[in-house]
Amino acid sequence: MESLKRNIDKSNLYTEAARCLSCYDPPCQKACPASVPVPAFIRALLSGNTDYADEIVREANPMISTCGEVCPAEDYCMKVCTRNQLDRPVEIRLLHKFATDYGEFRGHKAVSDSGFNPELAGKKIAIVGAGPAGLSCAVSLKSAGASVTVYEKSGNLGGVPHNEIPESRLPRENLGDDLQAISSLDIRLEMDIEIGNPEQLLGSFDAVFLSSGLPTEKRLNVPGEDHIQVYRVLEFLRRAKSSPDQIRVGERVVVVGGGNVSLDAACAAYRLGAKEVHLLYRRGVKEMKVWESELREATELGVMIHYLTFPKEFMIKDSRLRAVLCGRNQLSDEIDASGRRKPIPLDGFDFTLPGDSAVVAIGLNPDGKMAKYISDRVEGYRSKVRAIFLGGDIATGEGTIVEAVRQGKEAAQAINAFLKDGQW
Amino acid sequence: MVIYTSELLKSKFLGIELENPFILSAAPSTDELSIARRGLESGWAGVILKTTSRERMGVRLTYPMMSAFYNDGRFAGMGNIDLISVYHVNEICRRIEILKSEFPNKMIAASMMSDSREGWQSTAKALVDAGVDLIECSFSCPQGSAGEEPGKMLAQNANATRQAASWVKEAAGSTPVLIKITPMVTDVVAIARAVKESGADGVTASNSIPALMGVDIETLTPIPAVNGFSTYSGLTGQAIKPVTLRTVAEIAGGLPGFPISGNGGIMNWKGSVELLAVGASNVQICTAVMLNGFGIIEDLCHGLQNYLVRKNIANVSRLVGAALGKITDHSNLPLRNPKSIINLDTCINCGKCYISCRDGGHEAIGWIADSRLPKVDREKCVGCGLCALVCPIPDCIKIAEV
Numbered sequence A: 001m002e003s004l005k006r007n008i009d010k011s012n013l014y015t016e017a018a019r020c021l022s023c024y025d026p027p028c029q030k031a032c033p034a035s036v037p038v039p040a041f042i043r044a045l046l047s048g049n050t051d052y053a054d055e056i057v058r059e060a061n062p063m064i065s066t067c068g069e070v071c072p073a074e075d076y077c078m079k080v081c082t083r084n085q086l087d088r089p090v091e092i093r094l095l096h097k098f099a100t101d102y103g104e105f106r107g108h109k110a111v112s113d114s115g116f117n118p119e120l121a122g123k124k125i126a127i128v129g130a131g132p133a134g135l136s137c138a139v140s141l142k143s144a145g146a147s148v149t150v151y152e153k154s155g156n157l158g159g160v161p162h163n164e165i166p167e168s169r170l171p172r173e174n175l176g177d178d179l180q181a182i183s184s185l186d187i188r189l190e191m192d193i194e195i196g197n198p199e200q201l202l203g204s205f206d207a208v209f210l211s212s213g214l215p216t217e218k219r220l221n222v223p224g225e226d227h228i229q230v231y232r233v234l235e236f237l238r239r240a241k242s243s244p245d246q247i248r249v250g251e252r253v254v255v256v257g258g259g260n261v262s263l264d265a266a267c268a269a270y271r272l273g274a275k276e277v278h279l280l281y282r283r284g285v286k287e288m289k290v291w292e293s294e295l296r297e298a299t300e301l302g303v304m305i306h307y308l309t310f311p312k313e314f315m316i317k318d319s320r321l322r323a324v325l326c327g328r329n330q331l332s333d334e335i336d337a338s339g340r341r342k343p344i345p346l347d348g349f350d351f352t353l354p355g356d357s358a359v360v361a362i363g364l365n366p367d368g369k370m371a372k373y374i375s376d377r378v379e380g381y382r383s384k385v386r387a388i389f390l391g392g393d394i395a396t397g398e399g400t401i402v403e404a405v406r407q408g409k410e411a412a413q414a415i416n417a418f419l420k421d422g423q424w
Numbered sequence B: 001m002v003i004y005t006s007e008l009l010k011s012k013f014l015g016i017e018l019e020n021p022f023i024l025s026a027a028p029s030t031d032e033l034s035i036a037r038r039g040l041e042s043g044w045a046g047v048i049l050k051t052t053s054r055e056r057m058g059v060r061l062t063y064p065m066m067s068a069f070y071n072d073g074r075f076a077g078m079g080n081i082d083l084i085s086v087y088h089v090n091e092i093c094r095r096i097e098i099l100k101s102e103f104p105n106k107m108i109a110a111s112m113m114s115d116s117r118e119g120w121q122s123t124a125k126a127l128v129d130a131g132v133d134l135i136e137c138s139f140s141c142p143q144g145s146a147g148e149e150p151g152k153m154l155a156q157n158a159n160a161t162r163q164a165a166s167w168v169k170e171a172a173g174s175t176p177v178l179i180k181i182t183p184m185v186t187d188v189v190a191i192a193r194a195v196k197e198s199g200a201d202g203v204t205a206s207n208s209i210p211a212l213m214g215v216d217i218e219t220l221t222p223i224p225a226v227n228g229f230s231t232y233s234g235l236t237g238q239a240i241k242p243v244t245l246r247t248v249a250e251i252a253g254g255l256p257g258f259p260i261s262g263n264g265g266i267m268n269w270k271g272s273v274e275l276l277a278v279g280a281s282n283v284q285i286c287t288a289v290m291l292n293g294f295g296i297i298e299d300l301c302h303g304l305q306n307y308l309v310r311k312n313i314a315n316v317s318r319l320v321g322a323a324l325g326k327i328t329d330h331s332n333l334p335l336r337n338p339k340s341i342i343n344l345d346t347c348i349n350c351g352k353c354y355i356s357c358r359d360g361g362h363e364a365i366g367w368i369a370d371s372r373l374p375k376v377d378r379e380k381c382v383g384c385g386l387c388a389l390v391c392p393i394p395d396c397i398k399i400a401e402v
Helices: A013-017 A027-031 A038-046 A050-060 A064-070 A092-102 A132-143 A172-183 A198-203 A233-242 A260-271 A292-301 A368-374 A401-421 B005-009 B033-041 B089-102 B117-130 B158-172 B188-198 B238-254 B269-277 B287-292 B296-310 B352-360 B386-390
Strands: A124-128 A147-152 A188-191 A207-210 A230-232 A252-256 A276-280 A304-306 A309-317 A320-335 A341-354 A357-360 A388-390 B011-013 B016-018 B022-024 B046-052 B066-071 B074-080 B107-112 B134-138 B177-181 B202-205 B209-211 B233-236 B260-263 B282-285 B339-342 B365-368 B373-376 B397-400
Touching: A013 A038, A013 A092, A027 A038, A038 A050, A038 A092, A050 A064, A050 A092, A064 A092, A064 A172, A064 A401, A124 A132, A124 A198, A132 A147, A132 A172, A132 A401, A198 A207, A198 A388, A207 A401, A230 A233, A233 A260, A233 A357, A252 A260, A252 A309, A252 A341, A260 A276, A260 A292, A260 A357, A276 A309, A309 A341, A320 A357, A368 A388, A388 A401, B005 B296, B016 B107, B022 B296, B033 B046, B033 B089, B046 B089, B046 B134, B074 B238, B074 B287, B089 B107, B089 B117, B107 B117, B117 B134, B117 B158, B134 B158, B158 B177, B158 B188, B177 B188, B188 B202, B188 B238, B202 B238, B233 B238, B238 B260, B238 B269, B269 B282, B269 B296, B282 B287, B287 B296, B339 B352, B339 B373, B339 B386, B352 B365, B352 B386, B386 B397
Parallel strands: A124 A147, A124 A207, A147 A188, A207 A388, A230 A357, A252 A276, A252 A357, A276 A304, B022 B046, B022 B282, B046 B107, B107 B134, B134 B177, B177 B202, B202 B260, B260 B282
Antiparallel strands: A309 A320, A320 A341, B011 B016, B066 B074, B074 B233, B209 B233, B339 B397, B365 B373
């Protein structure tokens, strides 16, 4: 698996860094949700100023080490790299990975010169959920001079990257570097505390940022779904990461879903010892919402994708999962709410796929208790309730880490503006 | 039509037949018999054995002697604190005899250096007696040279050059003598003229350039560091090519017809065309071989040969000095006012021309943000040419009168 990972080290840094044209009004930087200053950090790498490169990429994106491993850069900065018109894009992600791997970051500035807002001094902000969105918001607000408390219901910082992204894709050290840098700021962390009613926080905080992600799994509502060998994807990924020795997937694993999380689950199943991994996706290849890099990794591992296929029943015999009864779809011309062609079941094409275990990864929802804040959300990261903001996956559904970072940063600005003028 | 390509590269230099214009210069690649032999075997037209001297001249080498400087990680120039050969003249004479018998059709030359009339003359005589084809005299080694004043190169003083060169020529008799000079003078033509007046046959232009290769910013010790100390190096490689071209052009322009063996910074066949075109009769190479090996001779010969065929030039000697007539004083240049013409069809929207013109030119290129295209303001554009230099696309930007 390691062979799939390309790398930039001291031997080939200059060759790649010198490929950057240092464009005016750099398209890469504009395409980066976190606005990582691409030409500037690459120029710093070229001059041997690795520490500064590390500093400015991390100032833009507090999750930069994590993004150095998992950001689908081909779909952001590298997609618009001017060099696409010459030969191939600059390996921007690998270069910022170099910056964070080799640079010596000396901690976030507690109060950055540019971001400091004296009116924020003494203001108290609560952040609910310590994933990429929450932590980025915390860093921005803290850097601007506010007093920040982060509430996290689990015992860990990092959210999805910590709990669910397989270690094969994201080594612990990289997330650890990000969390360590964030910890250099004086941010109060309240771990193992679940906030059931965010409005109560307004008694002691001036504003609240909800970034509690998508902890609830969507159900298929088909027979056999609750069998012990039919895993919910979050539980599956967490156990695969935290205690891989205690999970037995058998030889054949059937994963249901068509997003990046389902690909993560399929890859994880291989690493847990499966010989065959099948992915059932109800629509066609064009409708699949996955990052190219993840799809490539999955197919290189051998994941077999069955398009236009959906599970009708998880077939249990002698209290063990034996097979999955599958139905076939065809795509209609009708476009659904997601903007994709709607699948229609076909009669008479059902088949069974043998399986020792299955993983259902068909989508995630926010915690039901947070629903009242999300509906009819107004612009500018504001929830329906005054002084409560929200961002990250809870607001926009499953997204990338770098997108969550953008939302965290922008929400911090919105909170900053609100605390200044009190306008809602 | 059959092209006898090898004929294209043949020339005669001071009566010596050269199968091609590429000669291994007096340097490490010619300092061991076995290495020089392999160089000749691989196709080089001749060797100039590394500078020798009389036994009484001590050669105190210290290491490391090689260094380099880089631009964005790319090799830009090489430096050495090498000295003349540790092999004295008797050993060199032995090698000349061996190489002459093994390679009767190649030029076997030797470089020498001394510090007195007797030294110059006895060394030259010994080399002639050994059958050397040509003697080159180093009047310009940056690290150690017997100038008329301590620390000064012989070739930095016209009178000293004339004197010493005439001693050598007197001793060498009919054997051709080249004086290897330095570009580090106020008037290089005056030095070359002194060589001509001495009776010597020509110059080798020019030697490495005294330089400080860099400073290790961790230790604040200049490089190369020898036990915590350093000294000035001789700079070679691509960095010095423009200096060599200027030196050769000035001499060829100032002393028409005076033979010049070109040396300094030529890394490939294109560079050799340039050096020949400004007046060198042949091309000595060292650094390119030290970096890439003797095998580059193939590309050098084939590149030059293909060029001559393509340009319909009958022989390499026709190239010598071909560009000289186009060098004039700045004050003689016509006044022109060309403009930058950008081909927007091949533009890749990087904006480098915009940045350079804005901050290093005349604020004559605008930027259309939506389309990411540059736009030349012909009123402001003076046609300086900076934009064309920074454009990553060949021929996208032309500087021409409109």
